[in-house]
Amino acid sequence: MKPSPYTSSFQKLRSNILLVFVSALLYACNSSRVPPKPNVQITLVPASNPGGPVQLDFIGGRANGAKPGEQIVLYARSGIWWIQPFANQPFTKIQPDSTWRNSTHLGTDYAAILVEPGFHPATKVTTLPAEGNGVVAIATSTGKPLAQIVSKVIHFSGYDWRVRNAASDRGGQPNSYDPSNVWTDKNGYLHLRMEEHDGLWTCAEVSLTRSLGYGSYIFVVQDTGHFGPSAALGLYTNDDFRTDNIPGELDIELSRWGIADSKNAQYVVQPFYVPENVSRFTAPAGVLAHMLRWEAGRASFKTVRGSGIGPGAATISEHIFTSGVPTPAKETVHMGLYSYRLTKASSQQPIEVVIEKFEFLP
Known part of the structure; x- marks a missing residue:
């Protein structure tokens, strides 16, 4: 028997109603689910x-x-x-x-x-x-319970120095450090070098394994006149593990900070962005002795020609800070050669500095 057109229309309507009902049910189920928390x-x-x-x-x-x-x-x-x-x-x-x-x-x-x-x-x-x-x-x-990583230690001027093997943002950008860039020669002089290793520009730094506190810190450095604008040598005291926001760093820094015709040296009591905390000067070519005399409430800096701080030494620059001078904590001496805003041009040639002697006088 042939179905009537009314029966066919009713079946289509019932199918459509059923489809809408199922769709609504599925939507309600899905909408009730809470999205997973990130x-x-x-x-x-x-x-x-x-x-x-x-x-x-x-x-x-x-x-x-x-x-x-x-x-x-x-x-x-x-x-x-x-x-x-x-x-x-x-x-x-x-x-x-x-x-x-x-x-x-x-x-x-x-x-x-x-x-x-x-x-x-x-x-x-x-x-x-x-x-x-x-x-x-x-x-x-x-952290995983593994044995402590053994750092490279080098002996120089009667002291043990820990050689940096981790990156640092000193200089305002990340710099990589390679322990092979640090060594002493037959004269006992310390060499710090910046060069490319496997396409990566690497720097050099050492830090004393113990704190010395108040006293005179003397660094005898060979010629740094070959430094490019971005090269920087830092001779300073700092506590790497200090947990407060009080600056505790005293610096002798040899760099033009990226400006070719700028003065190439400065003394600093951190923070550097306080104008009274920085004394800029020009360090000439040749061997120079840099000294920091650290006392309570007083930091006296001096640079002379030659390898000795004495009455007959020709003074290049000197400055005394009496404001913002830190008190000793667990600071150690650092000597680091690194790059300030490294450019491709400055990375084409390796840079090396030789430090003849470090001396501490209480």
């Missing part, structure tokens, strides 16, 4: 080592459910939490596959924080921020 994970955990600023390793993980523009902020704990890898590079990008990876200075614990665009992280904190106010998710991990 989270961050640390899957590549560095070693537990409070070596802090002198050693680096890699850290990595995943950021699930991150929105476009969100990034990772890393911290490592060495006494307090320090932003990683550098204060001027506080963000780690999330890759299209949700993974992230960066370098970090070593600490006892590590934190990865997923943050919204426009978030401004602190460079160091005693307590990690809580979720909210731009913080989307937080992950922490204790």
